[in-house]
Amino acid sequence: MAAQSFDLIVIGAGPGGYVAAIRAAQLGMKTAVVEREHLGGICLNWGCIPTKALLRSSEVFHLMERAKDFGLAADKISYDLDAVVKRSRGVAKQLTSGVGHLLKKNKVTVVMGEATIPSKGKVSVKTDKGSEELTAKNIVLATGARARELPGLEADGDLVWTYKHALMPPRMPKKLLVIGSGAIGIEFASFYNTLGSDTTVVEVMDRVLPVEDAEISAFAKKAFTKQGMTIMEKAMVKQLDRGKGKVTAHIEVNGKVEKHDFDTVISAVGIVGNVENLGLEALGVKIDRTHVVTDEFCRTGVDGLYAIGDIAGAPWLAHKASHEGVMVAELIAGKHAHPVKPESIAGCTYCQPQVASVGYTEAKAKELGHDVKVGKFPFIGNGKAIALGEPDGLIKTVFDAKTGELLGAHMIGAEVTELIQGYVVGRQLETTEEDLMNTVFPHPTLSEMMHESVLDAFGRVIHM
Known part of the structure; x- marks a missing residue:
C-alpha cells in the first residue's frame, strides 16, 4: 500500500497533540494525528478532568457536612463511591468524544495505533489491521508521560495504586499513605481525606507542595493538618512490605526508620516521558532523563521534528502543552510565533x-x-x-x-x-x-x- 502523505503528522492526541493538529488544519495543512490509546490523552481520560470531577464531589460532600454553618439542615449525609467514580468517568467520556468531533470537524485524519519513526519524515503505525505508512515534512512528538515507578514501590492495583487506580478505586481506603506531595499526590490526599480516609502524606523535600512559595506551603500544611491529615516532610519511603490486606511502610525520618501500617498506598513521585520505541535515538534526537531536549520553539535539532508538552520537560501542565502545540503549528505555517516562557505559565492545584x-x-x-x-x-x-x-x-x-x-x-x-x-x-x-x-x-x-x-x-x- 502506498504511504499516505501529509503536511504534518502529530504523534499523540493529548492536550498538546490534538490542539497542534487542529491549529495546523486551520492554517491549511493536511494533518494526521496518531494515537495509541485515547483521544484527549491522560489529561482528559486519567488526569486533569476526571480528578476535578472527583474533587468536586468531595467538595460538595464537605459543604453538606457544614450545612449547619449556613443555617441549613442535612441529615444522614453519606456517599456512594461507585456513583462518584461513575460521574467522573462520564465527565471524561463526554470530553473525549468532544475531541473526536473537533478533529473530524477540522478534517484531521485520525490513525489509531502505535507509531514509530523509521526515518526522517516517515511514520509507521501499527494498527489493529496491520501497519500503515505515513509521510510528512513535519512531525510533532506529543507522546506525553506516565507515572514514575520507584523500585520496590511499584503499583499492583490492589494495595499500591498509581493515579489510574486512584481514579477508579476498587474500595475506599481506610488508612491511606500518599507518597509525594506535588499536585497529583495532594489532590488525591485531599479527595480521600475529605471522604473519611485516615491519610498520611510523605514528602522527600522539606515542605509539601515544594514548587510553591514557602509561605503558601506552610499555610497549606496547616490547613491539611487541621483537616486531619498527617504530613511527614523530609521523609522517604524506603520499602513496602505487602501482606494480606495491608502494607507496612518503612519511612525514614531524621535518619530513623519508622514502620507504619496502611491498607492502601498511592504513589505520586513524578513522571517519566514516553520516549521509548519511537526510534528517536537512531534519528539523533537528544534525550535527557526521559525528556526530549528542545529549543524555545520546541525544535529537536532534527530537521522537521518537534516535541511539545510533557515529553519536552517541565512544567508538566496541559495548558503548556496546548500552547506549545499552537506555537509549533504557527511556526511551521511560517507565522510569527512566540515561545512559551515557563515562568509565565500558572500552576493550579485543586486540593482543599x-x-x-x-x-x-x-x-x-x-x-x-x-x-x-x-x-x-x-x-x-x-x-x-x-x-x-x-x-x-x-x-x-x-x-x-x-x-x-x-x-x-x-x-x-x-x-x-x-x-x-x-x-x-x-x-x-x-x-x-x-x-x-x-x-x-x-x-x-x-x-x-x-x-x-x-x-x-x-x-x-x-x-x-
Whole structure:
C-alpha cells in the first residue's frame, strides 16, 4: 500500500497533540494525528478532568457536612463511591468524544495505533489491521508521560495504586499513605481525606507542595493538618512490605526508620516521558532523563521534528502543552510565533484549599537578584470570602522594587485557581504595580484581595 502523505503528522492526541493538529488544519495543512490509546490523552481520560470531577464531589460532600454553618439542615449525609467514580468517568467520556468531533470537524485524519519513526519524515503505525505508512515534512512528538515507578514501590492495583487506580478505586481506603506531595499526590490526599480516609502524606523535600512559595506551603500544611491529615516532610519511603490486606511502610525520618501500617498506598513521585520505541535515538534526537531536549520553539535539532508538552520537560501542565502545540503549528505555517516562557505559565492545584501561582516565588526572585516588595492579603479581610464561609486563605504578590514589575503571585484559598488568571494576564501585558493599583476591582468579589495584596506591597493596603 502506498504511504499516505501529509503536511504534518502529530504523534499523540493529548492536550498538546490534538490542539497542534487542529491549529495546523486551520492554517491549511493536511494533518494526521496518531494515537495509541485515547483521544484527549491522560489529561482528559486519567488526569486533569476526571480528578476535578472527583474533587468536586468531595467538595460538595464537605459543604453538606457544614450545612449547619449556613443555617441549613442535612441529615444522614453519606456517599456512594461507585456513583462518584461513575460521574467522573462520564465527565471524561463526554470530553473525549468532544475531541473526536473537533478533529473530524477540522478534517484531521485520525490513525489509531502505535507509531514509530523509521526515518526522517516517515511514520509507521501499527494498527489493529496491520501497519500503515505515513509521510510528512513535519512531525510533532506529543507522546506525553506516565507515572514514575520507584523500585520496590511499584503499583499492583490492589494495595499500591498509581493515579489510574486512584481514579477508579476498587474500595475506599481506610488508612491511606500518599507518597509525594506535588499536585497529583495532594489532590488525591485531599479527595480521600475529605471522604473519611485516615491519610498520611510523605514528602522527600522539606515542605509539601515544594514548587510553591514557602509561605503558601506552610499555610497549606496547616490547613491539611487541621483537616486531619498527617504530613511527614523530609521523609522517604524506603520499602513496602505487602501482606494480606495491608502494607507496612518503612519511612525514614531524621535518619530513623519508622514502620507504619496502611491498607492502601498511592504513589505520586513524578513522571517519566514516553520516549521509548519511537526510534528517536537512531534519528539523533537528544534525550535527557526521559525528556526530549528542545529549543524555545520546541525544535529537536532534527530537521522537521518537534516535541511539545510533557515529553519536552517541565512544567508538566496541559495548558503548556496546548500552547506549545499552537506555537509549533504557527511556526511551521511560517507565522510569527512566540515561545512559551515557563515562568509565565500558572500552576493550579485543586486540593482543599486550592493553590495557584504564576511567576517567581519570593525566594527565587531574590536569588535572581531582584530587590523585591512583597504584599499579602488574607481571606479573613474580604467580605465575599466571609459570606461564602471560606475565611481561610492568603494572596501574596512579589514586585520588583525598582521597576514595579509583577514578578510573581501566589494564592491559597477558595477558587484561587480561577483568580490566578488576573495576574497571568497582567504579566502577559507587562503590567506594573501602578496599573494594578489603578484598576477598579468589582465588589463584593474574591478578586478584590488581588488588589489589596498589590496595595499592601506598596504600603497602601486599606482593609487590613
